[in-house]
Structure formats: C-alpha cells, structure tokens
Amino acid sequence: MSAQPYIGRSVRRLEDPHLLTGRGRYAGDVSPAGSLHMAVVRSPLGHGRIASIDTAAAREVAGVVAVWTAADLERAFVVDEFVSAKLPANRRPVLAWETARYVGEPLAAVFAETPLAAADAAALVYFELDPLPVVDLETARSGAAERIDAATEGNLVQRGRVDYGDAVAAFAAAAHVVRFDVHLPRICGGAMEPRAVSAWPTPGGGVRVATSTQAVFTVRRALARLLSLEVGHVEVVAEDVGGGFGPKAAAYGEEALVALAAQRLGRPVTWTASRSEDFQTTYHSHGVAVAAELAADAEGRILALRGTVDQEAGGYPSMGLIQPPTIVTHLLSQYAVPAMAFEHRTFLTNAVPTAAVRGGSRPVGNYVVERLVDRLADATGLDRVEVRRRNQVTPDRMPLAVEGTVHVYDSGDFPAQLEAVASRIRRPPAGAGLVYGAGVVVGAETSGFGFEPARLVVAADGRARLDIGSTPQGQGHRTMAAQVLADRLGWPLELIDVGVADTTHVGDALVTGGSRTAMYVGNVAAMAGREARRRLLELASEKLEAASADIVVDPVKAVAGVLGVPARQVPFAELLPEGGLQVEERYAPERGTAWGSSAHGAVVSLDPDTGKVEVERYVIAHDIGRSINPMTVEGQLIGGLVHGLGIALLEEARYVDGQLVTGSFLDYSTPTAPDIPREIELLDCATRTEQNPEGFKGVGESATIMSPAAIASAVEDAVRQLNPAAEVVGLPLTPDRVLALIQGEGGR
Structure with a gap:
C-alpha cells in the first residue's frame, strides 16, 4: 500500500491511455460479422395522422431481409421507467401507431445486408400523413389545443404543488415584491458520439446488446419487458461512450427495434444514427x-x-x-x-x-x-x-x-x-x-439518489477486480473507484482493475447522473474494499495462527505473513478460495x-x-x-x-x-x-x-x-x-x- 493515501491524490485517469491511442471501442465499433443494418423511416411532420404505409417496393430491394411497421410488431411500445406506469400516456411506440407526434418519430424500419441497401429500401417506403394542428407549450397551456393523446385531459400529463409556510401572509406583509417571468428554450445534449446500438442472439434464446447509453440496466429492464424475457437473458454493455449528459439515460425505440430484430431474425443487427437523426430523436x-x-x-x-x-x-x-x-x-x-x-x-x-x-x-x-x-x-x-x-x-x-x-x-x-x-x-x-x-x-x-452494487474479486496473483454498475461517459469512474478501493483494501493502484457498464458482471444498478457517482460508487467501492480486507485478514489469521492485527499483506508478492516473523508466510494461492476471494456489496443508504x-x-x-x-x-x-x-x-x-x-x-x-x-x-x-x-x-x-x-x-x-x-x-x-x-x-x-x-x- 502506498504511504500516501490515494483518496485526495491527483492520479492520471486510468481510462485515457486506450482512448488516446485509438483503442477505444464505442457502440458504433461493435458490428458483429454477418450483421444486418437497420435504416429507419421517420415522420417529416410534427403532427400527423397515419393514413397509410406501403412497404411493398422496399421489400423488393436486393439484400432486404425485413421491413416492419407498427402492425408487424403488434403495436410494441416502451414504458419509460422514470414515469409512473400508471400514467395512461406512458406508452412510447417502437414504431408510430396511428399518429406521428414529432418530426423524426419512427414510422417503419428496414433491415438489410448492407447499409446502402437499407437506405435505398427506406427511401421506397411510401406513406401518407394527414397533417394535424401542431401543439406547442403556449397552445397546450391554453386548453384549446388538439389533444395529442386521447388518454390525457387537455394534453396535461403531470401536475404538482410545493406549499409550505404562509406565502399569502408573507406577500401581504412584504415591503418589496419582485417578479421574473421567463421562457427558457429547449437544449440538446450534443454528445460527440451519436446514439448507436448492435444486438445479437445468445444461446438459450437471449440477446446481447452493445449500445451508447449511460444506463445499461435501464436499457436491460426495458428490453426484457419488450422481448418477454427474464432480465438475465438480456445482456447490455457499453464499453466506451462518447458523452451522454442525460439524454442517454433513457431506453430508446431504436434499441428496442435492433433487439427485436436480433431475436426474431436470428441475426446480429446494427444501427448508428446520423447526426441529423441524433438531433431530431435524442431527447x-x-x-x-x-x-x-x-x-x-x-x-x-x-x-x-x-x-x-x-x-x-x-x-x-x-x-x-x-x-x-x-x-x-x-x-x-x-x-x-x-x-x-x-x-x-x-x-x-x-x-x-x-x-x-x-x-x-x-x-x-x-x-x-x-x-x-x-x-x-x-x-x-x-x-x-x-x-x-x-x-x-x-x-x-x-x-x-x-x-x-x-x-x-x-x-x-x-x-x-x-x-x-x-x-x-x-x-x-x-x-x-x-x-x-x-x-x-x-x-x-x-x-x-438510489443504490449502487459492486462485486470485488481478489485473485491468487494479487490482482483485484472491481465491477460496478454505473455507466460512465467520460467522468472517470474507473479511476475514482480504483483510488477509493486502493485505500480501503490497502492495495497498490497498479494491481486494481475496474469493470463498468456490463449487466453480466454485477447486480442491478441505476443511471449515471444526478451527480451521484462519487457518493454511490465511491461508498460501495469503500465497502467492498473494507470487507475484502477483513476477510483476507481473517483467512490469514486462521492459516498462520496469529491475531488479525499481526497479519501483514503484500499484494505485489501475493502473500500474507506475520508482522516481525518473515519466515511465517502463506501465498494467496493457498489462502484464497478457488476463483479468488469474492465480495458483493450494495450501497443503499436511508439518507441518500x-x-x-x-x-x-x-x-x-x-x-x-x-x-x-x-x-x-x-x-x-x-x-x-x-x-x-x-x-x-x-x-x-x-x-x-x-x-x-x-x-x-x-x-x-x-x-x-x-x-x-x-x-x-x-x-x-x-x-x-x-x-x-x-x-x-x-x-x-x-x-x-x-x-x-x-x-x-x-x-x-x-x-x-x-x-x-x-x-x-x-x-x-x-x-x-x-x-x-x-x-x-x-x-x-x-x-x-x-x-x-x-x-x-x-x-x-
């Protein structure tokens, strides 16, 4: 262990060498051999009733394997888990059903052997949209606007109040009352990497999905519901992500389409948004x-x-x-x-x-x-x-x-x-x-907010691997978690590896967002480190017949020994269980x-x-x-x-x-x-x-x-x-x- 604590030290980011040397692996780089390519036909209108969609010509294009509309998917939809499932309007179609509600909303999807064939076929999907009045915030607030969703009352989907104290009396007694009215416009996330996703079938009827997201477990939960699979049969990974900033915390229709296609067509499927698509369709x-x-x-x-x-x-x-x-x-x-x-x-x-x-x-x-x-x-x-x-x-x-x-x-x-x-x-x-x-x-x-899991394995060769559930997009999760673990486990930073954003390695986790990573990943890494060290000292104490306080651990040599008695040592290989010392922790505080x-x-x-x-x-x-x-x-x-x-x-x-x-x-x-x-x-x-x-x-x-x-x-x-x-x-x-x-x- 370093004499100087790692927490509080300006350590160079562990994430950077492979990114700076061109070895980053983003979702768009994951294109399994034999992949089908998806192209999406999108609404050119902000609001329109779907009169017809004709896919016959598109299906005749050489290399086209499938063309889908909502009818082919039994009106499949995604439920946004950030919104109450009880809200009637919380049904976002994978492909638009009866109306298109915004420019860029998917109307049809084409799957073909090459990107060019998919694009050519998409251009041959003919549709008719009957224009409907466009609703903005001003018209929605007026109560006189066209209803976008029949399940809502006047387009209102949420209402709430915050009341405390006696505001009426305070304003009546005030010497000064000032007012500020403002309409602040929409902004985009503007991530360097547009959204992209690939999916392929796995043995046993599951799917594995590589996607540009900041919430692999959110995507997994949404896809498991959509595909009618146990969550364990849906694997989601995000190896490197070129920016998220919030909009990539949701599960998107394109992720659902690619996963559905992999499941139904039995082939790997891939899609990468153009910059225009990303602007139009990323939240x-x-x-x-x-x-x-x-x-x-x-x-x-x-x-x-x-x-x-x-x-x-x-x-x-x-x-x-x-x-x-x-x-x-x-x-x-x-x-x-x-x-x-x-x-x-x-x-x-x-x-x-x-x-x-x-x-x-x-x-x-x-x-x-x-x-x-x-x-x-x-x-x-x-x-x-x-x-x-x-x-x-x-x-x-x-x-x-x-x-x-x-x-x-x-x-x-x-x-x-x-x-x-x-x-x-x-x-x-x-x-x-x-x-x-x-x-x-x-x-x-x-x-x-929320909770955070971690899984730590200390191997016989002295290396420690920590897997966390959060999905980074450049924040430095690996470095931060490794520094905390190094201090709490008592390990050199050079012997620590940190895995992120893979649903197969750790239990259910939440999104990276809300400035939560230092609190939640940091504390769960500390918990795992402390527990692993406690168990390691306990194992060595039993093996060497010495008090835990007298046990010294040398991760570099992968041995444990007795303080002041150099001859009394035991290698990790004889001390640790087969497969290494494994610790699983979950940080879920009451005061979060x-x-x-x-x-x-x-x-x-x-x-x-x-x-x-x-x-x-x-x-x-x-x-x-x-x-x-x-x-x-x-x-x-x-x-x-x-x-x-x-x-x-x-x-x-x-x-x-x-x-x-x-x-x-x-x-x-x-x-x-x-x-x-x-x-x-x-x-x-x-x-x-x-x-x-x-x-x-x-x-x-x-x-x-x-x-x-x-x-x-x-x-x-x-x-x-x-x-x-x-x-x-x-x-x-x-x-x-x-x-x-x-x-x-x-x-x-």
Whole structure:
C-alpha cells in the first residue's frame, strides 16, 4: 500500500491511455460479422395522422431481409421507467401507431445486408400523413389545443404543488415584491458520439446488446419487458461512450427495434444514427416557462416565493417529467426561505420527448431565483452581494430541513464561498471599444439518489477486480473507484482493475447522473474494499495462527505473513478460495442525498457594436465534500462551466411549426475552445457531510447549474452601462438579443 493515501491524490485517469491511442471501442465499433443494418423511416411532420404505409417496393430491394411497421410488431411500445406506469400516456411506440407526434418519430424500419441497401429500401417506403394542428407549450397551456393523446385531459400529463409556510401572509406583509417571468428554450445534449446500438442472439434464446447509453440496466429492464424475457437473458454493455449528459439515460425505440430484430431474425443487427437523426430523436431538455415572484421585507430579507412552472414534455411523457419538481426545489438556492407556494404542470407537445441535460433542470431553478435576487437588489438599492449575504443559510443552522420539501442543507459554509468569490470579482473599466460587467451568484445542488452494487474479486496473483454498475461517459469512474478501493483494501493502484457498464458482471444498478457517482460508487467501492480486507485478514489469521492485527499483506508478492516473523508466510494461492476471494456489496443508504454548493463570479466583455459577449474571468468557490481526485474535479468543474456557458450564450433547440430548425451543428451552436474563459480560478471550500460514510458530494453538474445565472448577471451589468433600464430575462444571450437589450428593444 502506498504511504500516501490515494483518496485526495491527483492520479492520471486510468481510462485515457486506450482512448488516446485509438483503442477505444464505442457502440458504433461493435458490428458483429454477418450483421444486418437497420435504416429507419421517420415522420417529416410534427403532427400527423397515419393514413397509410406501403412497404411493398422496399421489400423488393436486393439484400432486404425485413421491413416492419407498427402492425408487424403488434403495436410494441416502451414504458419509460422514470414515469409512473400508471400514467395512461406512458406508452412510447417502437414504431408510430396511428399518429406521428414529432418530426423524426419512427414510422417503419428496414433491415438489410448492407447499409446502402437499407437506405435505398427506406427511401421506397411510401406513406401518407394527414397533417394535424401542431401543439406547442403556449397552445397546450391554453386548453384549446388538439389533444395529442386521447388518454390525457387537455394534453396535461403531470401536475404538482410545493406549499409550505404562509406565502399569502408573507406577500401581504412584504415591503418589496419582485417578479421574473421567463421562457427558457429547449437544449440538446450534443454528445460527440451519436446514439448507436448492435444486438445479437445468445444461446438459450437471449440477446446481447452493445449500445451508447449511460444506463445499461435501464436499457436491460426495458428490453426484457419488450422481448418477454427474464432480465438475465438480456445482456447490455457499453464499453466506451462518447458523452451522454442525460439524454442517454433513457431506453430508446431504436434499441428496442435492433433487439427485436436480433431475436426474431436470428441475426446480429446494427444501427448508428446520423447526426441529423441524433438531433431530431435524442431527447432534449428544458423548454419551460416560469412565472415567479419574491417577497421581501424592507431590509431585503426574503419572506416567500410563489409562482408556476410549466414544461413541455414533447410527444410522449418521459424522464423529462423530473424537471418541474426539481426546478422548484432548486429555487431555494442557498437561502432560508420561510414560505413557498409553487405549482408545476407538464404538457404533451409536438416535439421530441424530454430528458435531463447536465444539471437536470437545476440550472433553471437556480437561474430564476438568482435573477429574482438581483431584482430584489435593484428594488432595495442594496448591493447584489449584500442581498445574498443577508439571506444565506449559515453553518450554525445546519443541518436544516426545509418544512414541506425534501430540501435538507446538511453541510456547507455558504457565506465563506460568497466572500471568497466576491473578493476576487471586479468590473474592469471600459476600454478599447469594450464595456465590462461583473456578476456574483450562489447555489446549492442535490447529489446522489438510489443504490449502487459492486462485486470485488481478489485473485491468487494479487490482482483485484472491481465491477460496478454505473455507466460512465467520460467522468472517470474507473479511476475514482480504483483510488477509493486502493485505500480501503490497502492495495497498490497498479494491481486494481475496474469493470463498468456490463449487466453480466454485477447486480442491478441505476443511471449515471444526478451527480451521484462519487457518493454511490465511491461508498460501495469503500465497502467492498473494507470487507475484502477483513476477510483476507481473517483467512490469514486462521492459516498462520496469529491475531488479525499481526497479519501483514503484500499484494505485489501475493502473500500474507506475520508482522516481525518473515519466515511465517502463506501465498494467496493457498489462502484464497478457488476463483479468488469474492465480495458483493450494495450501497443503499436511508439518507441518500448530500448537498453540494458553490458561489460563482463572472466578468464579461461586451462589444456594443456587435453584441458579442466574451467571458473574460470566472471564479468558482466550491464545496464537493471530500475530493477523491483533485485533477478530475478540476476537469469536471471546467467542463461543467463550459456547458453552462453554452446555455447562457449559445444553445437553443428551436421548433417552427413542428419543424426542428436547429437540426445540425451548423444551426445549433455549442461552445468551442475560443469561448472558454481566459482566466478560471477554482477555490476549494470543502466541508464534510455526514450523509455518507466517506464524506463525498457530487461535482459533475455543479458548475453547469450556477454559471448561466452568473453570466447573465454580468451581461446585465455590462449592458446597463449603455442602457440603465435593461433587464436580462431570456437565454441564450446571442449577439442579436444583446443588441436588442442595448437598444432598449427588450431582447427577451
């Protein structure tokens, strides 16, 4: 064992050598010999009734093995496990039945010997769609829109409220009431690797599936239901995944089609989305309208929040339904809010279904409340930092449970974070044709939920293999888990292997998302390491007839011995059971969530002639609890910041009359290297949480959650030097919108 603990050490990522040397193996690289190739015929309309589908000509194309419509699949559908199975509309067809509900929805599937034959045949599938009125969020909210699903009432699929305290009395007594209404557009995950999947039959009537996902067990459960198989007969693996960010946490119709074809046709089948298909059919996020009010006393102390959150779900209810309640929860930020009254609603619309994209809508809740607090500062004449200072939860009040919510501030020094950032953010004077602005915001985020399994095998040669259930897409799961295991098992990192994302190696697990990996994978790796070491010492104690405290273990030589008696040793080969020492653990805590937190500060430059905004300096004071790998933490924070910068300045998935008009990277802008802030300063303000034994909190999404609000505040500060009445409301702050703000035209 290393004299220096591995936890807290900046270890180079174990994942990187094979990726950097071109040995990565993504789902699109998995194409078994003899594979059939799938092409999908998709709806060109946002909403249309299927009058007919003619596949006769397609079936005559040389090399075509099968052509399917919904009729061939007995109207097969996928149930989204993030949505209640009791919801009548929770039936997403593998191929559309009677109507197409969004552009890109699958109408038919072609399976052929070559990709060209499949594409040629798909072009010969003739269909008639009778156009139906397109429903967007505004028309859905009106109650007068065409019903997308007969099982819904006015396209409403979800409704909820968060009420605590006496908001009515608080608003009646308030010295200040400020309002913020915003419609935030859809955004895409924009993963580098589009969705792809291959499947092939296995002995005994099962299937094995290689797919680009962040949730192999979610896919397995969905496919087992669809194929009427025991889950053990469905194997799902994701060897390397080129980005997920949330949308790949769901099971998709294309995965179902490929698995069904492998089962029915008895052949391997493969499909890789084109970039256009990926934009049209991989779930989006956000697409919400928030109307919010904040009540405060004369000294700027918050008394209550109230308002509404309305979300467009897309054509089918999906995991995106988690967004509205999450938004409401994260309206609380770092503040002690005595009362709240918020209603949220979700409506079906004619667009691709929704999911979580990095932050899982928490950026929306944080954006709204931080904009409200800026409005409160304007109303009171107080400095924006001072208003936040007066309302933060202080450490002496923790743990603080907020009545009527799941919100528990378990740890953190919020004031210290704010002061650290505020002291480092200053607005530079105007010059060289540019004006500058500065903004400081704060926030808190949930991290962790559910359970996590692990299986550890210590072999006779001294190597230890840990298998975990989570499905990484670049976060560094293998490195993090290996570092924790190395410390708790007492093993050198070089003798540890970590397996991920294979349903055959470990018990049922959940998705990678919600900043849960450090908490759940980290703690289960620690549990497995401790238990394996305990058993190893116990076995050696019995064999060598010595107390466990006197046993020394040498993994490099694969021997155990007695302290101070070099001659008394036993090799692992004689000590361990056949097949090695095996340990299985499952981490499922009663208190499954810890709250990470941070303060963010941004300095931006603004060109008044073009409306171009650049982030010049960015400071984050973060509390992620105990850091496992500081180098990985830095990467996650910078990556999250860039993602949030995209939300603030660039990204918008836009529909016009049901047509996605941002269906490629020519039209959908994401940050590139020149957009990264010139100066980034990261400050560690860690406090320990008691929510889990190892004291870990999440980090993967925190920088994304707070950065849109910080950048918007800084842009508003810059614009107000040119137009003092300007108010930043909507995102993204593209140059044309910024120019409109400067010119007093709203730009919302």
